[in-house]
Amino acid sequence: MSxxxxxxxxxxxxxxxxxxxEQQEESCTLGMWLFLAQEVMFFGGLFMAxxxxxxxxxxxxxEGSGALSIKIGGINTVVLLVSSFSMAxxxxxxxxxNSKNLFRALLVTLFLGFVFVAIKLKFEYFPxxxxxxxxxxxxxxHGHYADLASFGDQGALQIFFFLYFVMTGMHAFHMLIGFVxxxxxxxxxxxxxxxxxxxxxxxxxxxxxxxxxxxxxFIFPMFYLVT
Amino acid sequence: xxxxxxxxPDFPERDYARPEVNYLNWKQTVSSWLLSQDHKRxxxxxxxxxxxxxxxxxxxxxxxxxxxLTPEGDLLQADTYNKFFTLHGVVxxxxxxxxxxxxxxxNFLIPLMIGAKDVAFPKLNLASWYIFMVxxxxxxxxxxxGGVDTGWTFYTPLSTSYSNTHVFLAAMLVFIxxxxxxxxxxxxxxxxxxxxxxxxxxxxxxLFIWAHYATSVIQVLGxxxxxxxxxxxxxxxxxxxxxFDPALGGDPxxxxxxxxxxxxxxxxxxxxxGMGVISEVIACFSRNRVFGYEFVAxxxxxxxxxxxxxxxxxxYVSGQAMYSNLVFSLLTMLVAVPSAIxxxxxxxxxxxxxxxxxxxxxxxxxxxxxxxxGGGTGLFLGATGMDVxxxxxxxxxxxxxxxxxxxxxxxxxxxxxxxxxxxTGKMYSQPIAKLCAVxxxxxxxxxxxxxxxxxxxxxxxxxxxxxPDFQVLNVMSTLGASILGIGFVIPVFYLGWxxxxxxxxxxxPWGARGLEWEVCTSPPxxxxxxxxxxxxxxxxxxxxxxxxxx
Ligand SMILES: [Cu+2]
Numbered sequence: 001m002s003x004x005x006x007x008x009x010x011x012x013x014x015x016x017x018x019x020x021x022e023q024q025e026e027s028c029t030l031g032m033w034l035f036l037a038q039e040v041m042f043f044g045g046l047f048m049a050x051x052x053x054x055x056x057x058x059x060x061x062x063e064g065s066g067a068l069s070i071k072i073g074g075i076n077t078v079v080l081l082v083s084s085f086s087m088a089x090x091x092x093x094x095x096x097x098n099s100k101n102l103f104r105a106l107l108v109t110l111f112l113g114f115v116f117v118a119i120k121l122k123f124e125y126f127p128x129x130x131x132x133x134x135x136x137x138x139x140x141x142h143g144h145y146a147d148l149a150s151f152g153d154q155g156a157l158q159i160f161f162f163l164y165f166v167m168t169g170m171h172a173f174h175m176l177i178g179f180v181x182x183x184x185x186x187x188x189x190x191x192x193x194x195x196x197x198x199x200x201x202x203x204x205x206x207x208x209x210x211x212x213x214x215x216x217x218f219i220f221p222m223f224y225l226v227t
Numbered sequence: 228x229x230x231x232x233x234x235x236p237d238f239p240e241r242d243y244a245r246p247e248v249n250y251l252n253w254k255q256t257v258s259s260w261l262l263s264q265d266h267k268r269x270x271x272x273x274x275x276x277x278x279x280x281x282x283x284x285x286x287x288x289x290x291x292x293x294x295x296l297t298p299e300g301d302l303l304q305a306d307t308y309n310k311f312f313t314l315h316g317v318v319x320x321x322x323x324x325x326x327x328x329x330x331x332x333x334n335f336l337i338p339l340m341i342g343a344k345d346v347a348f349p350k351l352n353l354a355s356w357y358i359f360m361v362x363x364x365x366x367x368x369x370x371x372x373g374g375v376d377t378g379w380t381f382y383t384p385l386s387t388s389y390s391n392t393h394v395f396l397a398a399m400l401v402f403i404x405x406x407x408x409x410x411x412x413x414x415x416x417x418x419x420x421x422x423x424x425x426x427x428x429x430x431x432x433x434l435f436i437w438a439h440y441a442t443s444v445i446q447v448l449g450x451x452x453x454x455x456x457x458x459x460x461x462x463x464x465x466x467x468x469x470x471f472d473p474a475l476g477g478d479p480x481x482x483x484x485x486x487x488x489x490x491x492x493x494x495x496x497x498x499x500x501g502m503g504v505i506s507e508v509i510a511c512f513s514r515n516r517v518f519g520y521e522f523v524a525x526x527x528x529x530x531x532x533x534x535x536x537x538x539x540x541x542x543y544v545s546g547q548a549m550y551s552n553l554v555f556s557l558l559t560m561l562v563a564v565p566s567a568i569x570x571x572x573x574x575x576x577x578x579x580x581x582x583x584x585x586x587x588x589x590x591x592x593x594x595x596x597x598x599x600x601g602g603g604t605g606l607f608l609g610a611t612g613m614d615v616x617x618x619x620x621x622x623x624x625x626x627x628x629x630x631x632x633x634x635x636x637x638x639x640x641x642x643x644x645x646x647x648x649x650x651t652g653k654m655y656s657q658p659i660a661k662l663c664a665v666x667x668x669x670x671x672x673x674x675x676x677x678x679x680x681x682x683x684x685x686x687x688x689x690x691x692x693x694x695p696d697f698q699v700l701n702v703m704s705t706l707g708a709s710i711l712g713i714g715f716v717i718p719v720f721y722l723g724w725x726x727x728x729x730x731x732x733x734x735x736p737w738g739a740r741g742l743e744w745e746v747c748t749s750p751p752x753x754x755x756x757x758x759x760x761x762x763x764x765x766x767x768x769x770x771x772x773x774x775x776x777x
Contacts, residue, residue, distance in 0.1 A: 015349075016344070016345075016754075017343065017344040017345035017346075017347075017349065017422075019759065023421055023422075026421050027347045027348075027417050027420075027421040027422070030416070030417045030420055030421060031347065031348060031413060031414075031417045034413045034416055034417065034447055035413060037447060037448065038409055038413070038447050038448070038450075038451050039451070041447075041448050041449070041451040041452055042451035042452070042454060042455050043455075044451075044452065045451070045452045045455035045456055045459075045485055046455060048485070049459070049470055049481065049485070052478065052481055053470065053477075056476070056478070057476065135466060135468045135469075135475075136466040136467045136468050137467055139468075153476065155474065155475035155476040155477075156475070156476050158468055158475050159470050159475055159476065159477060162466070162468065162469055162470055163470065166459065166462060
């Protein structure tokens with residue numbers, strides 16, 4: 001085969017160093033899963049620290065968990081799971097070539113992500129900052145959380161809230177990264193960059209988004225449902 | 228023996244002339260380098276940057292070796308000394324040892340060896356270098372604004388509560404540089420899985436590739452854990468409290484667990500690629516297939532797996548439970564087995580081989596001797612009883628320098644000398660290089676063998692002054708370090724000289740086997756291969772008849 005023919009055969013989406021579309025797709029898929037494995041180990045360090053301290057300070061865990069609102073946490077869990085559904089629909093619409101609905105699905109996903117973060121800030125982080133539940137110099141539960149002030153081991157309680165803020169914060173940070181990528185993907189969708197021939201970026205972002213959801217699915221019972 | 232299992236060469240044995248257009252000269256602008264997605268150019272960029280970091284790390288070592296000439300703390304104050312050994316460790320580990328062979332030689336060679344046009348994700352590869360350089364910039368900032376003094380281990384609560392130096396910046400440095408390492412490992416894993424040429428089966432891969440595969444697994448699975456650990460240290464610095472803070476009931480030993488969960492496997496990130504280079508060099512200069520190829524290949528994987536289960540041997544005296552100590556000690560003995568298998572197989576490769584004493588081979592033989600000592604003393608320290616008196620003495624310092632410098636730096640130099648004609652297309656002066664290899668070997672032993680003795684006698688590490696009885700051995704060590712330093716500087720000159728005045732090396736000056744030697748020109752084409760080669764034979768198909776043209 002002459003090189004001109006070979007060039008004509010190549011899909012425009014095939015990068016120069018790959019031999020075939022299959023090779024490219026398999027490589028990207030493996031790369032994405034390895035990235036997620038890396039993420040699992042990254043969060044794994046936090047989950048390990050959580051396990052150690054929950055084992056050491058069960059009473060503080062009970063006390064701290066009692067101060068978290070199952071209602072707010074539960075609503076946010078539902079919001080995130082629905083956003084995962086809309087993301088999955090986005091992948092579906094991309095694969096059948098419906099760019100319009102793909103855009104809508106991404107928009108809904110982004111919107112639900114915003115709702116999650118907004119609820120988190122307004123009803124969870126801000127009241128805790130204001131009423132002395134942030135570990136460090138400002139520690140001193142009062143107002144709604146006045147009950148916690150009488151708990152004997154304030155140190156262990158601070159460790160609980162340290163982990164609460166770091167783990168939910170790291171989760172929220174991953175969502176913020178997701179927002180940026182979502183906006184980029186939406187712009188690219190408007191430019192008709194995706195379709196049945198080229199859906200891997202949408203699929204991979206979907207994997208990322210589901211991973212972030214799953215982290216929350218673990219965080220929710222670990223902090224809100226301690227009994 | 229080797230001749231029975233291996234078919235003859237399929238690629239015509241011929242010497243390709245230096246190509247007019249090659250990856251070094253086909254584009255000449257600065258941006259064609261800084262924005263290059265070519266794995267070979269990125270490898271060169273790493274070579275230049277880690278060489279600079281090596282000099283920086285070495286300067287710190289010169290300073291504290293000079294301080295240790297006398298028992299009194301006369302040259303450096305105690306806190307300056309603490310900063311210097313910390314910066315020496317941080318720079319050498321994160322900016323030289325970890326990226327050394329993978330990021331330079333791995334980047335350059337993996338696609339060539341497996342018959343690919345590039346790594347799987349060229350853009351990500353370039354991004355890794357930039358992330359690495361961001362980390363390096365933070366390192367420079369730390370040095371300029373006053374350093375950090377916790378030791379490269381950042382033990383809590385010293386790092387979180389007591390140190391007044393730039394621990395937060397150092398935590399950022401480890402965090403960011405870590406992601407460069409993770410992404411390089413990810414790239415290599417995908418490349419090795421998906422980019423192999425037709426016929427390049429797993430058991431036809433050069434052992435260099437197996438070693439990098441195992442290394443990459445550790446990079447991808449281990450590094451994120453140290454990233455989150457130093458992240459927690461950084462948060463604790465800012466918030467003033469944290470989970471490692473004993474004042475709250477936090478557990479500083481938990482930090483040690485999380486730190487060593489990465490940092491012991493990181494030792495294998497620093498040595499496995501070196502073992503890969505040694506397999507290539509020993510095979511080539513013995514004119515022999517590596518004895519027990521499968522065993523050497525799987526021992527790399529075994530080291531990566533078992534290496535994840537031995538971290539507790541750093542914590543025998545940290546208040547870890549006695550039964551944990553026992554288990555970690557046993558597992559540590561176990562991880563020595565695959566390393567020993569490699570050692571035996573390399574020496575067996577020499578047996579009945581046609582040994583040729585070229586420069587890379589001298590380094591490789593040096594590696595075998597020094598790694599035997601470094602690894603063997605590791606077993607001393609892995610035994611719980613023996614570790615108690617030796618812990619935190621110079622015995623430990625000497626042990627890991629035998630592995631890291633006697634092992635990895637020797638292997639790195641072996642690799643650089645072996646692949647230099649491939650990378651640059653030029654040959655350096657053999658007599659000078661051989662002499663220099665011997666100088667490095669002698670200087671290294673003069674530096675570190677006295678440290679075994681002085682550690683055995685009880686001299687603790689990390690102090691700027693010491694008991695006068697230890698002076699003779701310390702003076703010997705400093706003198707040795709001067710020889711070693713000279714041995715490290717000379718290659719810069721003769722390798723630099725070869726770039727301008729060296730004779731063309733030809734495509735296969737060593738008579739080596741492998742796609743990178745038999746199919747690629749020196750220096751290689753920008754796209755490596757005009758046509759992807761089809762592989763039909765084993766690795767290391769040496770017949771003993773290969774000719775040397777140096
Ligand atoms: Cu170790």
